[in-house]
Amino acid sequence: MNFPPEIQERFLKDELVAAIAQESSTGEILMLAWMNKEALEKTLETKRVTYWSRSRNSLWVKGETSGNTQDLISISYDCDGDAILLKVHQQGSACHTGERTCFHRELTK
Amino acid sequence: MNFPPEIQERFLKDELVAAIAQESSTGEILMLAWMNKEALEKTLETKRVTYWSRSRNSLWVKGETSGNTQDLISISYDCDGDAILLKVHQQGSACHTGERTCFHRELTK
Numbered sequence: 001m002n003f004p005p006e007i008q009e010r011f012l013k014d015e016l017v018a019a020i021a022q023e024s025s026t027g028e029i030l031m032l033a034w035m036n037k038e039a040l041e042k043t044l045e046t047k048r049v050t051y052w053s054r055s056r057n058s059l060w061v062k063g064e065t066s067g068n069t070q071d072l073i074s075i076s077y078d079c080d081g082d083a084i085l086l087k088v089h090q091q092g093s094a095c096h097t098g099e100r101t102c103f104h105r106e107l108t109k
Numbered sequence: 110m111n112f113p114p115e116i117q118e119r120f121l122k123d124e125l126v127a128a129i130a131q132e133s134s135t136g137e138i139l140m141l142a143w144m145n146k147e148a149l150e151k152t153l154e155t156k157r158v159t160y161w162s163r164s165r166n167s168l169w170v171k172g173e174t175s176g177n178t179q180d181l182i183s184i185s186y187d188c189d190g191d192a193i194l195l196k197v198h199q200q201g202s203a204c205h206t207g208e209r210t211c212f213h214r215e216l217t218k
Binding site for chain 2: 027031097108
């Protein structure tokens with residue numbers, strides 16, 4: 001699959017792109033994870049979001065074991081090609097804690 | 110400033126955290142950039158978003174020259190502490206191209 005040059009360049013350097021998952025129906029940010037070329041290709045092909053797990057060093061089909069899958073609606077990419085934005089329909093919870101979003105704690109001064 | 114242990118751990122290892130900027134009033138994702146400890150502290154203290162520029166290796170007060178500043182509304186952080194979500198009021202455009210958001214191009218198969 002041919003990606004835009006900004007993204008292609010990252011993969012050629014073996015860099016990962018940051019992938020933001022946003023619930024399409026509400027605009028809520030669910031999580032941030034990482035993708036390599038294979039994960040991005042698989043996500044586009046299957047319409048089921050697949051990340052690259054940095055801790056396990058392997059492809060990670062989101063929700064494969066928990067059932068909390070992410071159905072892909074659309075993908076956009078940023079001006080320097082180091083981040084993509086996934087609009088998804090989240091089944092159940094995005095976070096492994098059971099919270100709907102991984103960003104469930106506020107940071108205060 | 111004392112950050113939650115998940116975030117503190119990143120800074121102790123000299124890692125950056127990914128910072129997602131979301132327009133508070135609309136839910137639109139504006140950009141993704143990076144923060145070190147100093148950038149996060151400065152953002153919380155001044156309520157004006159400051160990133161760490163990886164290309165220039167320096168603090169980057171968003172909009173300092175362009176006027177397209179980001180006023181901080183709130184910050185949340187994710188379960189593994191490698192990403193934060195900034196809710197902001199964006200003045201003008203977030204993207205250096207003049208587009209409102211850096212994610213202005215769609216990726217298709």
